Amino acid sequence: MSTFVLLLATGLGLGALYFLVASGLSLIYGLMGVLNFAHGAFLAAGAYAAWWAAAGGLPGAGGDGWGFVLATAFGVAVGAVIGASVELLLIRPLYRRHIEQVLVTVGLGLVGVALLRGIWGADPLPFPRPEVAAGVTTIGGAAIPNDRFVLLVAAIAVLLGLLALLRFTRIGLIIRAGVENRSMVEALGIDVRRTFTLVFALGGAVAALGGVLGSVYLGSVSPGQGTSLLIFAFIVVVIGGLGSLTGSAVAAVVVGLVQQLANYYTASGVGDLSVVLLLALVLLVRPGGLSGRAAA
Amino acid sequence: MSDRASAPAAATRLVEQVRERATAGEAPRRRAGWRSAVAPVAVLVVLAALPYASVPLPGVLPGLVNSPGSMQLLALCLVFGGVALSYDLLFGRTGLLSFGHALFVAAGSYTAALALARPGVGLAAAVGAAVVVGVLLPLLVGAVALRVTGIAFAMVTLAFAQAGSILVLRNPGGLTGGEEGLPLNREGLPNLLVGVVNAPYRYWLALAYLALCWAVVAWLVRSRVGHIWAAARENPERVAVLGLSVYRAQLLAVLVGGLLGTLGGVAHLLVVGGATPSLTTSELTLGLLVMVVLGGAGSRWGAVLGGVLYTYLDNRLLELAGSHAVAGLPAVLRVPLSEPTFVLGALFVAVVFFAPGGLVGLLRRRIR
Numbered sequence: 001m002s003t004f005v006l007l008l009a010t011g012l013g014l015g016a017l018y019f020l021v022a023s024g025l026s027l028i029y030g031l032m033g034v035l036n037f038a039h040g041a042f043l044a045a046g047a048y049a050a051w052w053a054a055a056g057g058l059p060g061a062g063g064d065g066w067g068f069v070l071a072t073a074f075g076v077a078v079g080a081v082i083g084a085s086v087e088l089l090l091i092r093p094l095y096r097r098h099i100e101q102v103l104v105t106v107g108l109g110l111v112g113v114a115l116l117r118g119i120w121g122a123d124p125l126p127f128p129r130p131e132v133a134a135g136v137t138t139i140g141g142a143a144i145p146n147d148r149f150v151l152l153v154a155a156i157a158v159l160l161g162l163l164a165l166l167r168f169t170r171i172g173l174i175i176r177a178g179v180e181n182r183s184m185v186e187a188l189g190i191d192v193r194r195t196f197t198l199v200f201a202l203g204g205a206v207a208a209l210g211g212v213l214g215s216v217y218l219g220s221v222s223p224g225q226g227t228s229l230l231i232f233a234f235i236v237v238v239i240g241g242l243g244s245l246t247g248s249a250v251a252a253v254v255v256g257l258v259q260q261l262a263n264y265y266t267a268s269g270v271g272d273l274s275v276v277l278l279l280a281l282v283l284l285v286r287p288g289g290l291s292g293r294a295a296a
Numbered sequence: 297m298s299d300r301a302s303a304p305a306a307a308t309r310l311v312e313q314v315r316e317r318a319t320a321g322e323a324p325r326r327r328a329g330w331r332s333a334v335a336p337v338a339v340l341v342v343l344a345a346l347p348y349a350s351v352p353l354p355g356v357l358p359g360l361v362n363s364p365g366s367m368q369l370l371a372l373c374l375v376f377g378g379v380a381l382s383y384d385l386l387f388g389r390t391g392l393l394s395f396g397h398a399l400f401v402a403a404g405s406y407t408a409a410l411a412l413a414r415p416g417v418g419l420a421a422a423v424g425a426a427v428v429v430g431v432l433l434p435l436l437v438g439a440v441a442l443r444v445t446g447i448a449f450a451m452v453t454l455a456f457a458q459a460g461s462i463l464v465l466r467n468p469g470g471l472t473g474g475e476e477g478l479p480l481n482r483e484g485l486p487n488l489l490v491g492v493v494n495a496p497y498r499y500w501l502a503l504a505y506l507a508l509c510w511a512v513v514a515w516l517v518r519s520r521v522g523h524i525w526a527a528a529r530e531n532p533e534r535v536a537v538l539g540l541s542v543y544r545a546q547l548l549a550v551l552v553g554g555l556l557g558t559l560g561g562v563a564h565l566l567v568v569g570g571a572t573p574s575l576t577t578s579e580l581t582l583g584l585l586v587m588v589v590l591g592g593a594g595s596r597w598g599a600v601l602g603g604v605l606y607t608y609l610d611n612r613l614l615e616l617a618g619s620h621a622v623a624g625l626p627a628v629l630r631v632p633l634s635e636p637t638f639v640l641g642a643l644f645v646a647v648v649f650f651a652p653g654g655l656v657g658l659l660r661r662r663i664r
Contacts, residue, residue: 029447035447035450037582090645093649094648094649099393100648100652102393102447103585103589103644103648104645104648104649106582106585106586106644107586107641107642107644107645107648108641108645109582109641110582110586110637110638110640110641110644111637111638111641111642111645113637114632114635114636114637114638114641115631115632115635115638117635117637118631118632118634118635118638119631227578231454231455231458231578234451234454234455235451235455237451238448238451238452242447242448268466269462269463269465269466269468272458272459272462273459273462273463276455276456276458276459277459279451279452279455280440280452280455280456283440283443283444283448283452284440284443287443287444287448
């Protein structure tokens with residue numbers, strides 16, 4: 001029983017991590033039709049920025065307490081700035097040429113990861129582990145490391161924050177309308193492109209947060225970790241339905257749980273494979289993903 | 297009945313219309329028929345004669361052109377030229393953005409390596425096994441993935457390739473060797489393909505593979521199904537309305553591209569001397585995408601040029617990175633230059649921005 005609870009918690013934590021990566025991807029795709037292959041590089045850049053700040057690069061930041069919060073905030077800010085500048089400088093000039101935009105993000109992903117590897121080396125660096133995440137909580141006889149809860153709380157906060165943004169603000173209204181029918185929004189005289197930059201900045205920020213928390217979870221940061229997470233995030237986005245935030249959240253939990261439980265109860269690797277199988281199954285039964293929107 | 301019979305003609309008209317519109321204002325195609333084969337055959341003859349060239353190309357190749365080191369590098373370049381052609385059959389010709397091509401290449405490499413590891417199995421049997429896998433695997437992946445289009449297609453193929461990558465790394469039953477990969481068992485190979493001295497024969501093998509890919513792609517894009525590919529790339533709905541099955545045509549593209557990719561895996565195994573798990577990663581597929589776009593998508597010259605150039609730079613830049621000239625540079629220049637991926641990625645982004653037709657498109661514009 002205690003093993004099961006531990007697996008459940010770990011699966012949920014993993015799902016939370018997937019959601020943090022997938023939510024940005026999903027928003028960007030839903031509004032702009034761009035599948036962002038540079039998302040993994042955003043994530044790694046955010047993690048490295050936080051690591052750099054915590055290691056003494058930023059005065060006041062550190063590996064624990066408020067210092068770590070500051071380091072995380074710095075990483076998130078770096079992610080947002082990178083996301084916004086990528087949109088402004090590289091995506092916007094290729095307006096409406098989706099394949100080219102995807103290609104640019106592919107190139108950018110390669111360049112970003114190579115740059116991080118060039119600066120900090122290919123080997124994983126030890127990542128600070130704040131007091132809050134280091135402890136364990138006992139639930140149902142299982143000692144569960146707190147970093148799972150940190151991930152869960154962050155993911156739920158991001159989900160609620162993004163939903164509130166979409167539901168209650170003017171900019172959220174434009175984003176929702178843009179996802180539905182972009183040409184119509186433009187015809188009404190609203191400059192959708194400004195929201196593109198915002199969505200990219202948001203996606204970059206959330207990815208960076210995922211990168212920081214993922215590094216806490218793994219205990220280390222390496223240039224390639226974003227790329228390996230990215231593939232599962234893609235799977236989550238497609239299962240959840242491209243462009244749907246709640247769909248992504250549900251899919252992230254399902255994928256995280258399936259992966260953890262199958263990996264433990266059968267053989268290592270079976271969980272990863274069953275996630276892939278799940279994707280094929282969902283696409284065969286509901287080509288639009290769980291939320292049912294057609295994925296074109 | 298007559299409607300069905302005229303449907304291919306209508307698809308041809310659609311392609312013709314599309315081509316006319318796409319090339320409006322440009323000079324009409326200069327060559328046709330057998331004359332279009334002159335340039336490829338000439339290049340083939342020159343490449344086939346390279347192992348007899350005992351001349352040094354300082355800075356370009358390590359040692360003489362026909363030294364084993366240079367032959368090995370050139371053979372690798374040619375193999376990836378062929379694999380890039382097989383990928384372009386999907387991406388450039390059919391408009392299918394696949395992120396799973398690595399699966400087929402790795403399947404060829406690992407199937408042949410596993411077959412050759414058994415005592416008494418020769419090269420022919422190993423290639424036969426690879427062909428069987430190279431037919432069945434693309435059919436399976438294509439049949440599932442083609443139920444969706446666009447980005448979702450890319451995701452499904454990526455997922456399949458990821459499954460393959462996980463499988464190889466997990467090393468089920470000690471079969472795939474995990475991160476170590478599989479060494480090539482040379483007992484079943486003909487003597488001509490074994491040993492450092494015989495590097496030219498492996499080079500010719502790679503060249504033969506590239507020529508095969510070229511011939512198959514050249515033949516198919518001019519055939520009926522080639523026209524359906526081209527038309528469906530522009531407007532799948534219209535092709536479907538004409539009574540032609542886009543699904544079947546695209547499945548054939550996945551099958552042929554996958555089979556050629558699988559054979560590329562076999563050629564890679566013989567040239568490199570082992571199956572490595574790096575063949576299974578999504579980085580390989582992204583590399584293929586970079587090659588094709590760099591050279592020029594939808595063009596045979598482009599794909600081959602991109603594949604050869606990318607592989608060459610990827611290998612030579614690594615040596616450049618370790619050289620004294622780079623070590624003496626300030627950090628701002630040294631760090632990016634020490635990463636071949638950075639240079640290639642930046643070049644790729646520049647091509648997407650400033651030369652949408654790739655290097656071949658750039659050259660064609662210069663000639664006109």
